[in-house]
Amino acid sequence: EDQVxxxxxxxxxxEGESSSLNCSYTVSGLRGLFWYRQDPxxxxxxxxxxxxxxxxxxxxxxxxxxxxxxxxLHITAPKPEDSATYLCAAxxxxxxxxxxxxxxxxxxxx
Amino acid sequence: DAGVIQSPRHEVTEMGQEVTLRCxxISGHDYLFWYRQTMxxxxxxxxxxxxxxxxxxxxxxxxRFSAKMPNASFSTLKIQPSEPRxxxxxxxxxSTLGLEDTQYFGPGTRLTxx
Numbered sequence: 010e011d012q013v014x015x016x017x018x019x020x021x022x023x024e025g026e027s028s029s030l031n032c033s034y035t036v037s038g039l040r041g042l043f044w045y046r047q048d049p050x051x052x053x054x055x056x057x058x059x060x061x062x063x064x065x066x067x068x069x070x071x072x073x074x075x076x077x078x079x080x081x082l083h084i085t086a087p088k089p090e091d092s093a094t095y096l097c098a099a100x101x102x103x104x105x106x107x108x109x110x111x112x113x114x115x116x117x118x119x
Numbered sequence: 120d121a122g123v124i125q126s127p128r129h130e131v132t133e134m135g136q137e138v139t140l141r142c143x144x145i146s147g148h149d150y151l152f153w154y155r156q157t158m159x160x161x162x163x164x165x166x167x168x169x170x171x172x173x174x175x176x177x178x179x180x181x182x183r184f185s186a187k188m189p190n191a192s193f194s195t196l197k198i199q200p201s202e203p204r205x206x207x208x209x210x211x212x213x214s215t216l217g218l219e220d221t222q223y224f225g226p227g228t229r230l231t232x233x
Contacts, residue, residue: 055223098162106175109163
């Protein structure tokens, strides 16, 4: 069964304390790995798509990386406004929908 | 662009009542997706359309759920009759190239069935 697992479920950081969120996947052929940010009461907002192992993408304080088994979302010197739930989703072979993880709730404390 | 528009934003109803959720996708997007999000199960795809035609409805939980897309700018998700276990946040998303492409989500409808 195709699965996407995110860890930790929740993460609390001090402002400026860098860390990483993990997204591990067991899918039958990865076509793409998506990262989304979701603020309370809002829909997920697209951040990145990664397609192949070794690929990296950056946006402000966020950097996403991909290996053959997992993806990491690195947050450098986070600020309180980075607090949100971060979701990853895998696009697999065939005409199948995205498989979403349950997300990591990030809280950045000033 | 206004983004994906959903209405209502909040819906409270009683068990057994009919509920209709509405979505207007981003103009020019040929694909429309309906998702349900709960704490227990996360984000689940219910159904998606391409050019107004339902492509995959395997995620629709029961016959009580139905979705339509009468034209390129409007879709509805209907639950009849509603049950307390249907309480969740329902999202609509749209994209240009379907499953390969970035999906843009609406703000969601929080449904509470008493």
